[in-house]
Amino acid sequence: MSPVLLGDEHGISVVDFKFFLDxxxxxxxxxxxxxxxxRIGFVYLVNHxxxxxxxxxxxxxxxxxFALPLEKKQLAPHPxxxxxxxGYSVPGQEKVSQHVYDDQELKGIRENAPDVKESFECGWEExxxxxxxxxxxEVLPGFREACNDFYWTCHETELQVLRAITVALGISExxxxxxxxxxxxxxxxxxxxxxxxxDLEQERIxxxxxxxxxxxxxxxxxxxxxxxxxxxxxxxxxxxxAPPVKDALVVNAGDFMMRWSNDVIRSTIxxxxxxxxxxxxxxxxxxxxxxxxxxxxxxxxxxECLPGTYSKEKPPKYAPISAKAYVMQRLSATYEP
Ligand code: CA
Numbered sequence: 001m002s003p004v005l006l007g008d009e010h011g012i013s014v015v016d017f018k019f020f021l022d023x024x025x026x027x028x029x030x031x032x033x034x035x036x037x038x039r040i041g042f043v044y045l046v047n048h049x050x051x052x053x054x055x056x057x058x059x060x061x062x063x064x065x066f067a068l069p070l071e072k073k074q075l076a077p078h079p080x081x082x083x084x085x086x087g088y089s090v091p092g093q094e095k096v097s098q099h100v101y102d103d104q105e106l107k108g109i110r111e112n113a114p115d116v117k118e119s120f121e122c123g124w125e126e127x128x129x130x131x132x133x134x135x136x137x138e139v140l141p142g143f144r145e146a147c148n149d150f151y152w153t154c155h156e157t158e159l160q161v162l163r164a165i166t167v168a169l170g171i172s173e174x175x176x177x178x179x180x181x182x183x184x185x186x187x188x189x190x191x192x193x194x195x196x197x198x199d200l201e202q203e204r205i206x207x208x209x210x211x212x213x214x215x216x217x218x219x220x221x222x223x224x225x226x227x228x229x230x231x232x233x234x235x236x237x238x239x240x241x242a243p244p245v246k247d248a249l250v251v252n253a254g255d256f257m258m259r260w261s262n263d264v265i266r267s268t269i270x271x272x273x274x275x276x277x278x279x280x281x282x283x284x285x286x287x288x289x290x291x292x293x294x295x296x297x298x299x300x301x302x303x304e305c306l307p308g309t310y311s312k313e314k315p316p317k318y319a320p321i322s323a324k325a326y327v328m329q330r331l332s333a334t335y336e337p
Pocket of ligand 1: 211212213218270
């Protein structure tokens with residue numbers, strides 16, 4: 001195995017991103033990432049550029065935030081409706097799943113068991129269209145600054161991953177980089193509380209039901225509890241475990257990237273289930289913390305299929321669409337009115 005490709009977790013490549021960041025094997029790393037994206041829509045990156053101490057510190061902030069009493073967390077309430085995606089959501093507020101799409105058309109919404117998780121979301125501080133919703137500073141001093149700092153740290157890695165996609169496709173980075181200034185990204189802190197194993201196994205409750213992400217790419221940091229599962233694109237309905245890999249960032253492509261790449265890159269359905277073999281003495285599944293960072297193109301951008309993803313024989317499947325129109329359409333279907 002090459003030093004670039006470190007391994008494979010149920011078909012998801014584990015790639016050492018160091019050789020892209022230091023420039024020593026950019027093409028090889030880029031090709032390995034695109035190969036995994038084409039096959040399954042996910043890749044693990046180690047040496048991803050987000051410093052380990054910052055990752056640890058953000059998980060610590062997340063734990064401190066969620067450990068606050070409910071009435072404190074509700075001082076930063078996520079607004080009702082799905083278009084202002086900021087602040088704190090109590091367990092069960094979000095209905096992520098259940099969108100049944102056929103091409104671009106929403107075919108229906110399935111009712112399912114509730115997702116038992118709580119979350120906090122923030123975006124770019126200057127985003128007038130979607131302002132952040134913070135706790136009063138004295139409730140958790142330093143939290144706001146830590147989130148903002150982490151937001152822009154993740155943006156650096158986002159740009160490098162997007163660059164890798166352009167290298168692999170053999171196209172100018174002008175096709176992806178200027179579209180991603182970080183202004184419409186979303187940093188989410190997620191906490192799945194400890195629940196009885198049986199409730200998860202019997203599907204009376206869920207951690208997060210099967211869904212695909214909709215922006216360009218998602219960077220996901222997860223703790224070592226596990227439970228993430230990714231659908232086998234060749235066998236719909238069959239899921240494989242995407243276990244935590246030490247110090248690795250999980251990167252997955254979203255529906256928007258799939259459309260943008262004329263379906264060359266896959267956006268794959270995934271979910272979080274009971275972690276295999278993990279339970280406490282009283283048959284509880286441990287808490288799980290994860291930090292996804294959703295990377296969206298600037299809302300003002302209109303995108304059409306990337307060059308290198310279509311030809312005379314395989315014409316573009318999708319008409320140009322503005323990022324805002326696309327994302328808003330998807331967001332508003334995610335929350336209960
Ligand atoms: Ca997701």
